Amino acid sequence: MTLVSNDIQKAAEILANNELVAIPTETVYGLAANIFSESGIKKIFALKQRPLFNPLIVHTHSIEELDKFVSYIPNKAKLLAEKFWPGSLTMVLPKKSDVPDLVTAGKDTVGVRIPNHTVTLELLRNLDFPLAAPSANPFGSISPTTSTHVANYFKEGLQMVLEGGACQNGIESTIIGFENETPVLYRLGSISVEEIEAVVGDIAIKNNKEAAPDAPGMLSRHYAPDTTTYLVNDVASFASQFPNKKVGVLLFNQNIEANNIKHIETLSISGNLKEATAKLYATLHKLDTLDLDIIIAEKFPDYGLGKSINDRLLRATKK
Ligand code: AMP
Numbered sequence: 001m002t003l004v005s006n007d008i009q010k011a012a013e014i015l016a017n018n019e020l021v022a023i024p025t026e027t028v029y030g031l032a033a034n035i036f037s038e039s040g041i042k043k044i045f046a047l048k049q050r051p052l053f054n055p056l057i058v059h060t061h062s063i064e065e066l067d068k069f070v071s072y073i074p075n076k077a078k079l080l081a082e083k084f085w086p087g088s089l090t091m092v093l094p095k096k097s098d099v100p101d102l103v104t105a106g107k108d109t110v111g112v113r114i115p116n117h118t119v120t121l122e123l124l125r126n127l128d129f130p131l132a133a134p135s136a137n138p139f140g141s142i143s144p145t146t147s148t149h150v151a152n153y154f155k156e157g158l159q160m161v162l163e164g165g166a167c168q169n170g171i172e173s174t175i176i177g178f179e180n181e182t183p184v185l186y187r188l189g190s191i192s193v194e195e196i197e198a199v200v201g202d203i204a205i206k207n208n209k210e211a212a213p214d215a216p217g218m219l220s221r222h223y224a225p226d227t228t229t230y231l232v233n234d235v236a237s238f239a240s241q242f243p244n245k246k247v248g249v250l251l252f253n254q255n256i257e258a259n260n261i262k263h264i265e266t267l268s269i270s271g272n273l274k275e276a277t278a279k280l281y282a283t284l285h286k287l288d289t290l291d292l293d294i295i296i297a298e299k300f301p302d303y304g305l306g307k308s309i310n311d312r313l314l315r316a317t318k319k
């Protein structure tokens with residue numbers, strides 16, 4: 001059994017020993033190793049069954065630390081860092097040569113972020129190396145937002161999950177890169193496009209496989225439950241096409257009536273997108289355990305965090 005514990009000192013010792021610890025962040029739980037430990041980083045890829053061409057995000061505790069592994073910070077990246085760090089923004093920046101190729105999948109850039117979680121910030125301050133950490137789930141499956149999700153995914157091969165409660169934002173970080181100093185969004189996430197644009201002006205969105213083939217969060221199938229999932233505008237009428245199936249539905253703020261619906265989950269009765277985002281993955285995890293034949297999700301409003309939710313739900317529907 002994987003140990004779930006809030007012992008930060010023990011987590012630091014395990015990491016210093018080239019082993020993995022799952023860490024809490026405000027987005028989702030991460031599967032962490034020392035970025036300078038080749039054996040540790042290899043264990044992340046092996047445990048997740050993640051393809052080696054997918055780079056990992058580096059987590060650190062302060063902007064001053066960036067100097068150790070980033071070679072250049074564009075002006076707009078500085079503005080975004082001031083506004084959103086610690087927080088759910090990952091920036092892809094030119095890397096220093098001592099960042100191992102395993103972490104960056106051989107790229108000359110590195111994705112970095114300062115997470116906004118007191119437990120993990122304290123852990124990072126106790127370490128003399130940054131942590132590489134992708135989400136703590138098998139490749140392609142729903143990301144974990146509680147320590148229990150992580151412990152259920154990895155019954156072997158992981159020594160410890162550092163307990164940090166339920167993730168407050170509940171969806172992965174927004175990823176921004178820079179092309180000729182101009183910010184480009186590579187992954188929709190916990191910070192909305194509108195919030196980013198309020199700081200740096202209009203940004204281009206390149207969050208699909210064609211535009212950025214080597215970013216795992218952009219693969220067409222990702223974040224997916226085992227149960228077949230659909231994303232539609234009108235849940236009730238779509239559900240009526242499956243009279244003999246056990247149907248579960250995922251709704252934004254309404255309730256619906258239809259005879260054959262076995263289970264209904266409404267993410268935010270008050271229509272609050274932040275609340276809906278925070279509950280999204282935990283609710284998908286739950287629906288996936290109910291022995292349903294299909295899950296039907298409602299399309300969310302296409303603005304703010306609704307865009308990020310739709311992005312994840314769409315990828316959850318792909319085979
Ligand atoms: P995960 O940590 O599982 O949420 O996935 C990490 C995300 O960060 C992926 O979508 C990566 O493609 C992205 N990422 C990390 N480093 C880079 C990089 N150097 N260039 C482009 N994307 C990156």
Ligand code: MG
Pocket residue numbers: 134135143217
């Ligand atoms: Mg992931």
